[in-house]
Amino acid sequence: MEQKNLSRHELPRKLGWLDATMIVVGIVIGSGIFLLPNLIAQDLHSSGAILSAWVISGVLSYFGALAYAELGAMMPATGGQYVYLREAYGPECAFLCGWTFMLVVLSGGIAFLAVSFSIYAGQFVHLSPVTSKLVSLALIAVLSAVNYVGVREGAVVQVTFTFLKIAGLLLLIGGAFLSHLAVPAVQPAVPSGFSLPHFGTAMIACLMAYNGWTYISFVAGEVKQPARNLPRSLTLGMVVVMVLYVLANVAYLKVIPIPQIAATTRVGAALAERTLGPIGATLVSVAVLISIVGAINGCILTAARIPFAQAHDGLFFRRFGRVHPRFETPAFAIVLQGLWTAVLVVSGSYENLFSYSMVPAWIFYMLSVAAVFILRRKQPDLPRPYRMWGYPYTLAVFMLVSVWFVVNAFVTAPGPSFTALGIVAAGIPMYWIWRKPAS
Numbered sequence: 001m002e003q004k005n006l007s008r009h010e011l012p013r014k015l016g017w018l019d020a021t022m023i024v025v026g027i028v029i030g031s032g033i034f035l036l037p038n039l040i041a042q043d044l045h046s047s048g049a050i051l052s053a054w055v056i057s058g059v060l061s062y063f064g065a066l067a068y069a070e071l072g073a074m075m076p077a078t079g080g081q082y083v084y085l086r087e088a089y090g091p092e093c094a095f096l097c098g099w100t101f102m103l104v105v106l107s108g109g110i111a112f113l114a115v116s117f118s119i120y121a122g123q124f125v126h127l128s129p130v131t132s133k134l135v136s137l138a139l140i141a142v143l144s145a146v147n148y149v150g151v152r153e154g155a156v157v158q159v160t161f162t163f164l165k166i167a168g169l170l171l172l173i174g175g176a177f178l179s180h181l182a183v184p185a186v187q188p189a190v191p192s193g194f195s196l197p198h199f200g201t202a203m204i205a206c207l208m209a210y211n212g213w214t215y216i217s218f219v220a221g222e223v224k225q226p227a228r229n230l231p232r233s234l235t236l237g238m239v240v241v242m243v244l245y246v247l248a249n250v251a252y253l254k255v256i257p258i259p260q261i262a263a264t265t266r267v268g269a270a271l272a273e274r275t276l277g278p279i280g281a282t283l284v285s286v287a288v289l290i291s292i293v294g295a296i297n298g299c300i301l302t303a304a305r306i307p308f309a310q311a312h313d314g315l316f317f318r319r320f321g322r323v324h325p326r327f328e329t330p331a332f333a334i335v336l337q338g339l340w341t342a343v344l345v346v347s348g349s350y351e352n353l354f355s356y357s358m359v360p361a362w363i364f365y366m367l368s369v370a371a372v373f374i375l376r377r378k379q380p381d382l383p384r385p386y387r388m389w390g391y392p393y394t395l396a397v398f399m400l401v402s403v404w405f406v407v408n409a410f411v412t413a414p415g416p417s418f419t420a421l422g423i424v425a426a427g428i429p430m431y432w433i434w435r436k437p438a439s
Contacts, residue, residue: 011078011151011222011308012328017229019155024065024216024237026162027298031116032209033169033248034268034288039205041262043198047253053199054249056401057206058242063398065213065238066388067369069231072217073386074375076226079309080217081368086313088371088378092431095315097364098306099427104420105357106303107337109211110296111344114139117292123285136345143297144338147304149327151222154301161294168287169244172268175275176251183257200408207405208358209245212295213238214365218302227385304333315434356420359409363424366402369395 015023037050044050071084081101086094114136118127121135147154216223216233223229252267255274264270268288272280308330311321324331372388372395388394410417 011305011323011330013222013224013226014152014328015155015219015223015229017224017232019159020216020219020223020229020233021237021240022159022162023155023219023298023301024213024233025240026158026165026294027212027215027302028210028237028241028295029162029165029169029244029291030113030209030212030295031120031288031292032205033245034284034291035266036205036209037249037252037261037267038263038265040202041258043195043202045258047258049199050202050253050258051246051249053202053206054245055242057203057210058238058245060398060401061207061210061213062235062238062242063390063394064365064369065234066390066394067372067398068214068217069234069386070372070384070388070391071368071375072220072230072234073227074382074384076220076223076230077309078219078221078305079312080220080305081214081364082218082306082309084217084368084371084375085364088374089367091313091315091435092428093367094313095310095431095434096424096427097367098310098315099430100360100364100424101303101306102337102340103427104423105361106299106306107341107344108357110140110299110303110341111136113292113296113299114341114345117289117296120285120288120292123282133345137342139293139296140300140338140341140345143293143300144334146297147301148324148329148331148334151219151301151329154297157297158294158301161290161297165287165291165294166240166244168283168290169248171276172272172284172287173244173247173251175280176255176271179255179275181255181274183254197408197412200405201412203405204358204409207362210241211358211361212298213241214368215298215302218305221305231386300334300337304330304337307333307337315431356416356423359406359417359420360424362402362406366399366406369398369402 040050040053044053068080072080075083075087077083082094082098085097115132117139118132118135121127122132127135143157146157213234216230216237220226220230223233248268252261252271255271256264256267260270261267266284269281269284272284274280276283307316307320310316311318311333320330320333320336322332323329373392375382
């Protein structure tokens with residue numbers, strides 16, 4: 001009877017430290033590092049400013065990861081971020097986070113990546129618009145099926161594709177460093193001067209590239225020895241990502257002048273073509289496809305755990321909280337998540353949702369990091385196997401820069417930012433609908 005209860009209501013711990021680390025790295029490194037340098041170079045016109053934006057964004061994300069490491073080691077429960085917000089601020093805040101991530105952030109991100117995959121696949125074989133959507137839908141279906149049948153199967157895919165994408169990035173970086181090509185000492189004139197709003201806009205792109213380090217918290221309840229492995233995976237994963245990102249940008253800046261980076265959509269392919277010859281662009285396109293598959297798989301693996309946790313709190317359909325008796329996964333949640341993502345792909349609405357997702361996601365990241373401070377006062381006696389390094393200074397730096405980042409987003413892009421807040425606010429009446437039966 002005990003085992004039956006476990007299979008219906010709890011997810012077993014099957015993920016080791018390597019699995020957890022590869023989830024962090026594999027989700028964070030998607031297509032951004034190959035594409036976003038183009039947008040950053042349009043706002044920043046010196047190599048120092050560009051590298052500073054990447055380093056600051058990486059350090060900021062790392063400080064946030066340290067906070068999640070403390071929270072995850074203290075409360076290693078499935079749902080992660082949702083659980084931290086519930087304990088620190090109450091169920092309404094947690095519900096709004098889950099609502100936003102399910103409806104917009106994760107589903108929109110998966111749909112965006114799936115469509116990006118079909119676009120890159122179109123470089124190898126001609127795809128009509130209909131066929132392109134079918135490829136995107138098939139990818140979502142296959143990876144959802146893999147994670148349906150077991151978290152270990154999903155982790156194997158994650159580890160494999162993450163190692164492949166790291167190898168692809170190292171090939172790109174190594175080709176640039178070993179190449180005799182270099183940007184000439186005298187370059188075309190570029191706009192001079194430093195603009196804080198432009199730096200903020202560039203950081204939005206950088207933070208998009210770093211986005212995803214929080215997702216490991218969603219599967220915290222399935223990580224073995226979480227008190228040790230969650231902090232280790234977050235720290236190691238973010239260090240690996242930041243080193244690769246900075247080295248990749250040094251490689252771009254070594255070979256391609258900044259004005260050309262700003263004018264080139266597929267910067268990674270352009271670099272590879274110059275340093276590795278005609279086959280280089282093809283290799284990078286393959287690397288991007290591999291990278292996208294790994295990112296989608298990681299998102300699917302982690303995302304279904306949010307409605308799973310909400311259902312256990314009575315804040316979502318009860319069936320989402322069930323565990324498959326054979327596969328020991330939140331199978332129903334994975335299926336419904338895949339169907340909703342497919343709707344976004346077919347309708348094309350993922351484009352707007354994805355563009356709106358960054359601001360609300362970062363607001364919830366801020367609240368989660370601040371939960372370290374709040375819970376140290378609300379629950380001082382709760383065991384903390386890991387304590388955030390540099391506290392309270394690292395926490396304060398994260399909060400100050402994050403507040404500036406969010407405010408800058410509302411100043412520079414008020415339309416999408418306020419629309420995003422509207423999506424979050426739409427969850428308030430839904431929360432009271434779910435709470436009503438319990439009252």
